[in-house]
Amino acid sequence: MKDVKQTVVIPKEKFEFASQGDMVHDKKLQTKPVGYFKDAFRRFCKNKGAVVAAIVVIFLVLFAIFGPLCINSNYTDAYVTDADVKLYKYLSPKLFENGNFWSGTQKKTAVNESDYYQDLAMGQERGCTTISDFIKQYEVSDVFSTSIKYDYRVDAYQTIGAFTKTLTTEQYQALMAWQDENRLQVILPSVDRNATSKTENIWYKCQMKGNAYTTKPEFDENGDFIPAYRTYASADGRRDDYTSNMRLAKDPYVNGDTENGWSYATRTGSADKGYNYVVRVNPYNYFIYRYGFEPKFTFGTDASGYDIFTRLASGARFSMLLAVGISAINLAIGAIYGAIEGFYGGKTDLIMERVSDILSAIPTMIVVILFNLHFSATVGAVPALIWAFIVTGWIGMAGTTRMQFYRYKNQEYVLAARTLGAKDRRLIWKHIFPNALGTLITSSVLVIPGVIFSETSLSYLGIINLDSPTRSSVGAMLSAGNGMMTKYPFLVLFPALFIGLLMVSFNLFGNGLRDAFNPNLRGTEG
C-alpha cells in the first residue's frame, strides 16, 4: 500500500480576516420566520396526492356552486309549474354533436320490425335523422315463427314521442307566429286515428289483421310510408284555423290540393267560452319554443325530466353545506366539552366521559331515524337531520380536544401563566386550546366526507326524504336510477362517479392535512 499524501500549499497573503475592525453584531434575520401554519402548508404542498385531491375538491365545490347556472332557468323553473317537463324524461347525456359517444344517442337491441319502422318514420316526419347508427338486421327464429330484429342507435332527443297539447286561441296564435318567425315546424298534422293504430307516433297507414290495425306499416309501390293524417275533407278537420305558412313538404295543400290538405289542429269549445285547439306537436321543436334553447343535457335527464347535471349540482351543494355546517357545529360543541373535560379532569371528566360514552354507543342510523320520526313533521326533514347528526357527532371532537388538553395542561408554560395570575378561562382558550387547533381542524375536515356519506346512504335507503322539484339529494338520485340501471345506466353513473370522486379526494385531502399538521412527522419525508 502506498500512502498518498497531498499537501496543498496556500500562500500566506491569500489569507484574510473575515471581519477586521468592526464589532461583530448579531445580524437581523433576512428570511421570514416560518410559523406553524406556514410550515404545515409547506409540508402539505410536498404531498402530491393531497394537492391533487385538494384541486379536485375545489373543482367539485365550484361545480356545486356554479353547476345550477349552466342550464337555462326557464327549464328548471318549469319543474314546479309545468307538466310538460315529464315528457322529456330519460334523455341520454349529450356533450358532442356527432358520433356514438356521449352524443345523446341510445343503443337499442333486438328491436322488432314495427318499432324499428316507428323510429324511422319519426325522423321522416320531423325531417331529421333518428337512427344515428344502424348496426345490424338479423333473423331470430323460435319454434313458432321467424322474425326480423334490428340493432341500432337512436338519437334520444329526436325520438321523444309526439304528444298532443290543448291550447287556448291566444297560445295557438302565438305558437303559429313563432313557427313562421323561426322556420321550425312545431305543429304536426293530426293523425287520423281511424286509419292507423294506437299511438300519436304512428302517422302512417298500418297493415290490417282481421278488423284491427297492427303496428306494422304498409308501404306504397316506392317502399315509402303512406301518410294517414286527417284531411280537410273530413268534417271537423276543416275548422283548424291554421294560418301558419309552415306545412310538411308532402302536404297536398302545398301543391294546391286544399281539399285533401292535412289538418293541423282540432277546434273544441264554443264561441262564447272561447275556442281551444288540440294540436299534435314535435317535441324537439316544441321544447325550443317553450324554453328558448335546444335540448342538450350534458348528464341527461331523469325519470321526471329533470336535468341531471343541475340536480346533481344542487344535491351536491346541499350535501356540502350540510356537512360543513354540521362539522363546524360539532367542532364548537366538541371543543367546549372536551376542553372542560380535559382541563378539570378528575370527577368532572369521569362523569362527562360516561355521558359521551353512552351517546357514542347509539348508532347514528337509529338516532337519525328517531329524530326523523319525531321532528320531520314539525320542523322539517333538514333540521331534524342536522340535529340528529349533531347529537352524536361532537363526541369525536370532544375526545380529540380532551386528549390535547391532557397533553398540555401540565406543561411548565401553563404553570407559569397560572402563577402570573391567569384565570382558568384564559388558560383554556389562550394557552392550551391553540395547541389543539391544528388537529381539530383536520379532524373536522375528515368529518365532512363522513357526513356526506351518511346523508347519501340514508337518502338512498329512503329513510330520509329530501327530494322535491326544487331540491335533490345524491342518494335519492342513485336509488331512483338503480331500478332503471340496465336501460339507462347514466342515471346512476354520474351521481355515483360524483360521490366516489368526492369521497376519495376528501379523504386524501384530509389525510394530507393531518400529516401536514402533525409536527412529529416534520422532516421524515426528506
Add this chain to the structure above:
Amino acid sequence: MYMFKYVLKRLLLLLLTFFIIITVSFVLVKLLPDTPIKQLGKDPTLIMNIKVARHQYYINEAGEYIRTPIIEQYIYYLGYAFKGDFGVSELLYPGQDVWKVFSEKVPFTVAVNLYSILFSIPLGIGLGIVAAVKKNTWIDHLISTGVMIFVSVPSFIYGFLVQYLLCFKLHWFEPVMNASNGAFSWTGFSTMIPAVLCLAFGSIAGFARYTRAELTEVLTGDYMLLARTKGLTRGQATMRHALRNAMVPIFPMILSEFVGIMSGSLIIEGMFTIPGVGSLFVNSIRSTPNPDYNFFILLSAFYILIGLVAGIVADISYGFIDPRIRMGAK
C-alpha cells in the same frame, strides 16, 4: 385477577349503557303516534288482542282500546322480552312473532358476511404484507392507491359497478339472490357472490391499510436488526418476528369484524335482495303508514348490543394477545 376484574367491570358497564339507551329509545318510540287500528294488517282485532294481552293497550268501559302509560308498557315489555317475546309485527308480517321472523333472517346475514370476511382476511393481510415489504416501490404505490380508493368509496358504488358489469353486462352472476334453499346452500352461496364481493372490497382495503401501517412500523424496530444479525433471512425475520408483533392490533380488528357479522349491511342486502337483518331493518322503517315499531325496537336493541359487544371484545382481546398490555392495571 386484574383481567377478571377488568372484564367484569366492562361487562357491567356495557349492561348499564345498554339499559339506558334501550330505555330512552323505547320511550322515544312510544311517544310517537301508534299505527291506526284499522291499518293493522288483515285482522286488526287479532293484533289488538295480542297487544292487550301484552299490556300495551287496555280496553276501557266503552270498549275502546286505550294505550297504557309508557312506564307500564316498558316494564311489561321488559318482562316479556326476558322470556323471548318481543311482540308481533304490525305491518310487515302482520300477526307474526317478530323474534321468529328475525331469527329466520339472521342466517342469511351471517352467511353473506362470513363469506366476505373469510375472503377478505387472507387477501387483505396478504396485500398489506406485500405493500409493507416492498415499501416505496411501484407495487406498494399500486396497492396503496387501490386501498385508498376502495376504503373511501362507499360500498354501494361497488354495488352499482358489480350489478351493472358482472350481472347485467357479463351475466356472470344472478343480480338477485335465490333464497329458496336456505342461507348455507350452494344455490344460496352462488347467488350471494355479488353481494359478498361488494362487502369484501371495503374490508380487504381496510385490512391491507392497517397491516401495511403496522408492519412498516414494526419492520424498522431494533429487534428486526437483531434478528437479521443473528442470521435470519429477511423472509424469516418478517414472518417470525415482525408479523407476529404487527398482528397485535390487527387481531382485535378481525375479532370485532366477526362480532359485527350479524349486523349486516343495510344497503348491499337491499341491493341484491338478500333476505337478511339489514333489509328487515330498512323495510321495518319504510313500511307505511308507520314504521313497524316492534321490529324497530328489537333491531335497534340488537344493533346497539352488537356495537357494544364488538367494542368490548376488541378491547379485551388486546390483553389476551399481548402479554405486555395489562388491562385495568393502575
